Amino acid sequence: xxxxxxxxxxxxxxxxxxxxxxxxxxxxxxxxxxxxxxxxxxxxxxxxxxxxxxxxxxxxxxxxxxxxxxxxxxxxxxxxxxxxxxxxxxxxxxxxxxxxxxxxxxxxxxxxxxxxxxxxxxxxxxxxxxxxxxxxxxxxxxxxxxxxxxxxxxxxxxxxxxxxxxxxxxxxxxxxxxxxxxxxxxxxxxxxxxxxxxxxxxxxxxxxxxxxxxxxxxxxxxxxxxxxxxxxxxxxxxxxxxxxxxxxxxxxxxxxxxxxxxxxxxxxxxxxxxxxxxxxxxxxxxxxxxxxxxxxxxxxxxxxxxxxxxxxxxxxxxxxxxxxx
Amino acid sequence: xxxxxxxxxxxxxxxxxxxxxxxxxxxxxxxxxxxxxxxxxxxxxxxxxxxxxxxxxxxxxxxxxxxxxxxxxxxxxxxxxxxxxxxxxxxxxxxxxxxxxxxxxxxxxxxxxxxxxxxxxxxxxxxxxxxxxxxxxxxxxxxxxxxxxxxxxxxxxxxxxxxxxxxxxxxxxxxxxxxxxxxxxxxxxxxxxxxxxxxxxxxxxxxxxxxxxxxxxxxxxxxxxxxxxxxxxxxxxxxxxxxxxxxxxxxxxxxxxxxxxxxxxxxxxxxxxxxxxxxxxxxxxxxxxxxxxxxxxxxxxxxxxxxxxxxxxxxxxxxxxxxxxxxxxx
Numbered sequence: 001x002x003x004x005x006x007x008x009x010x011x012x013x014x015x016x017x018x019x020x021x022x023x024x025x026x027x028x029x030x031x032x033x034x035x036x037x038x039x040x041x042x043x044x045x046x047x048x049x050x051x052x053x054x055x056x057x058x059x060x061x062x063x064x065x066x067x068x069x070x071x072x073x074x075x076x077x078x079x080x081x082x083x084x085x086x087x088x089x090x091x092x093x094x095x096x097x098x099x100x101x102x103x104x105x106x107x108x109x110x111x112x113x114x115x116x117x118x119x120x121x122x123x124x125x126x127x128x129x130x131x132x133x134x135x136x137x138x139x140x141x142x143x144x145x146x147x148x149x150x151x152x153x154x155x156x157x158x159x160x161x162x163x164x165x166x167x168x169x170x171x172x173x174x175x176x177x178x179x180x181x182x183x184x185x186x187x188x189x190x191x192x193x194x195x196x197x198x199x200x201x202x203x204x205x206x207x208x209x210x211x212x213x214x215x216x217x218x219x220x221x222x223x224x225x226x227x228x229x230x231x232x233x234x235x236x237x238x239x240x241x242x243x244x245x246x247x248x249x250x251x252x253x254x255x256x257x258x259x260x261x262x263x264x265x266x267x268x269x270x271x272x273x274x275x276x277x278x279x280x281x282x283x284x285x286x287x288x289x290x291x292x293x294x295x296x297x298x299x300x301x302x303x304x305x306x307x308x309x310x311x312x313x314x315x316x317x318x319x320x321x322x323x324x325x
Numbered sequence: 326x327x328x329x330x331x332x333x334x335x336x337x338x339x340x341x342x343x344x345x346x347x348x349x350x351x352x353x354x355x356x357x358x359x360x361x362x363x364x365x366x367x368x369x370x371x372x373x374x375x376x377x378x379x380x381x382x383x384x385x386x387x388x389x390x391x392x393x394x395x396x397x398x399x400x401x402x403x404x405x406x407x408x409x410x411x412x413x414x415x416x417x418x419x420x421x422x423x424x425x426x427x428x429x430x431x432x433x434x435x436x437x438x439x440x441x442x443x444x445x446x447x448x449x450x451x452x453x454x455x456x457x458x459x460x461x462x463x464x465x466x467x468x469x470x471x472x473x474x475x476x477x478x479x480x481x482x483x484x485x486x487x488x489x490x491x492x493x494x495x496x497x498x499x500x501x502x503x504x505x506x507x508x509x510x511x512x513x514x515x516x517x518x519x520x521x522x523x524x525x526x527x528x529x530x531x532x533x534x535x536x537x538x539x540x541x542x543x544x545x546x547x548x549x550x551x552x553x554x555x556x557x558x559x560x561x562x563x564x565x566x567x568x569x570x571x572x573x574x575x576x577x578x579x580x581x582x583x584x585x586x587x588x589x590x591x592x593x594x595x596x597x598x599x600x601x602x603x604x605x606x607x608x609x610x611x612x613x614x615x616x617x618x619x620x621x622x623x624x625x626x627x628x629x630x631x632x633x634x635x636x637x638x639x640x641x642x643x644x645x646x647x648x649x650x651x652x653x654x655x
Binding site for chain 2: 075122126128129132133135136137138139140141142143144146147150151208209213250253256257260264270271300301302303305306308309310312313316317321322324
């Protein structure tokens with residue numbers, strides 16, 4: 001399978017179970033930590049690293065969904081407003097009395113999954129290009145949220161449950177958000193490595209036509225992958241709202257590019273069919289550390305955008321090139 | 326004679342999307358004008374034309390790239406960057422201002438050329454390449470304009486946004502001129518033909534010896550130029566520059582909607598820039614209809630999103646013609 005996914009490349013590294021891109025990503029993490037420790041010795045201290053993991057957990061959850069979709073060779077550009085929708089709906093539902101309040105978090109997640117369902121249906125069954133339809137559903141979700149928050153001014157502060165989910169700590173010292181990400185990671189690793197669904201994702205990403213001819217339910221698999229992506233985007237939103245105590249309109253904007261960057265930096269092919277979840281974990285930590293170092297160095301938003309863009313372009317040029325004709 | 330009739334039919338088939346978009350625009354614009362509270366006046370037409378021309382430039386840019394089977398998700402950010410640049414350099418006396426215009430256009434061309442290099446030489450997927458480059462362009466825009474402000478040469482601004490002879494909106498003349506200067510030479514050249522053939526069958530185009538690399542590069546560069554014109558025009562229209570993330574994204578989104586409404590196939594190889602321009606005019610007027618019928622402006626983003634969703638869903642009608650299921654994966 002690896003030979004099919006990377007024509008012309010050696011498969012020896014793969015055979016040893018080591019993806020060079022993942023090794024590079026972990027190497028970059030070590031390098032960033034060393035550079036950071038020059039600025040401040042705190043960089044290598046336990047509390048700082050745990051704090052970074054806490055910040056990384058939101059991106060980690062969101063990037064997991066993005067990875068599933070990218071493995072298919074598709075992309076989910078509806079992430080920003082699905083994330084916001086999840087956060088806003090969960091916050092708003094918590095203001096209602098009784099059963100609605102207790103189910104507020106599942107309700108927020110269900111809203112995200114519903115948008116994912118629309119995406120997946122359009123991509124899998126209507127064959128609309130994913131980048132176009134997810135841009136459209138992003139716009140619709142934005143429109144819905146603007147109309148809803150403007151017209152009804154619902155509660156936008158996070159419920160105690162959401163706050164506990166993101167910032168509380170069941171295990172002393174480790175925020176619950178990290179535990180949520182760990183649970184998502186274990187599930188994702190299991191799905192990708194041990195289930196037919198996960199193997200089907202890789203197969204479809206390699207060549208959908210061949211996967212279909214082999215008898216895989218390609219359309220259903222694609223649909224489910226988009227639903228998972230929507231659900232995880234919403235979960236990211238719920239955690240983020242819990243962390244910042246409030247759901248706000250532009251909270252999702254800052255997550256689209258880092259999510260794609262984390263997946264790509266982790267060695268997942270943008271064309272689909274190849275990538276490991278360990279790489280995505282490395283990518284998430286890498287992006288989070290990069291953000292942290294840039295803010296420690298007090299680089300402004302403009303500089304951050306430039307560095308992001310440049311890093312992604314360079315990594316794409318290293319790993320994401322298509323075959324020449 | 327028979328041959329000529331055949332030619333006409335062929336020409337109609339080829340431009341069906343554009344004709345449909347033009348008719349759609351004509352119908353919607355008639356509804357718009359006949360229900361406008363102020364009734365028909367050239368002022369109403371001028372305001373509508375100015376807003377629509379702005380989107381039309383970005384849609385035209387998008388169509389050039391989409392015809393080659395690619396997509397430019399940085400179109401809106403090129404607009405924002407050129408808006409910020411124009412608010413800094415298109416000032417001073419007339420010579421300086423005209424020099425500033427040249428600088429802005431060159432910047433747009435350079436942005437498009439950069440995208441083209443990423444796609445052609447870097448062999449990156451257009452989606453991720455242009456998402457990454459849009460971050461670069463937005464970063465540059467923020468450096469130029471950390472906070473909204475700046476100014477623009479008022480003579481030039483009035484010239485391009487006012488009315489000619491107190492009637493016809495100058496922006497439409499400006500739009501037509503840019504189309505004539507960019508689209509007609511491009512579409513009739515070997516590069517234009519190559520751009521279409523890349524969109525319909527890249528390998529076949531390569532095997533036929535068409536200059537596909539230069540054609541693709543040129544398509545992206547010209548797209549950057551047109552987005553740059555849009556940025557310049559936004560400055561003439563608003564008199565300021567602003568590095569607004571949301572508005573850049575919105576223009577990218579609307580340009581894709583306009584291209585789809587204008588009958589340009591998102592798979593590439595079919596449609597025309599003229600169709601995309603009519604698509605943009607139609608899309609803008611659809612958005613303004615809400616205002617005419619006194620809807621709460623809060624509903625406008627939802628309405629525009631829904632129009633986009635319906636427009637992209639329409640492209641799946643062709644699935645009904647599929648006879649072999651393997652064609653799904655084409």
